[in-house]
Amino acid sequence: TQLLEQSPQFLSIQEGENLTVYCNSSSVFSSLQWYRQEPGEGPVLLVTVVTGGEVKKLKRLTFQFGDARKDSSLHITAAQPGDTGLYLCAGRIVGGSNYKLTFGKGTLLTVNP
Amino acid sequence: GAGVSQSPSNKVTEKGKDVELRCDPISGHTALYWYRQSLGQGLEFLIYFQGNSAPDKSGLPSDRFSAERTGGSVSTLTIQRTQQEDSAVYLCASSLASGSLNEQFFGPGTRLTVL
Incomplete structure (x- = not known):
């Protein structure tokens, strides 16, 4: 059973389009993170959200943590080819270890020029 | 740069052989983590080190794996005695400490292929 379900698994869009990817769970998380991973590299942290309902913005990226802290979304406005990559959500389960991150399988985003 | 480094970047081995993968964390980072990333899968936690001790080895898939x-x-x-299902990218990460707000910095990974 995958604790964190990400959707869609694959997304191919044209430059300038908007998109949203989702990360859902039946478990409650004390914190949730989004990473971007490019081929041949390790994941790079984009954001950490810790409060239910929290919204964070990073330039054209908007991250939201669900009120119940079971889900999160990443919205990209006016996508650019440089946004291409694997987007991973990861979180720490309430009551679990404070060091252990549970990862989703990722959303592979391709932005075509 | 002063990021996490891993070696080798790629390793091809024959079934049954032993392999060693190395991770050099960021200097001063006390926490170190190993993950495995298989095709179409997310990152799977393998083991966590705090200093030289490994309080959590729960993610190691079998006794063929050690760190x-x-x-x-x-x-x-x-x-040890690699199997084809061991083929994956092995990622190492380090953090300043192990608390939940300590960012994990990842290395580029070692791509292991078992023939």
């Missing part, structure tokens, strides 16, 4: 860390720095992940 050590020496001098609070370099870590080695060893896979």
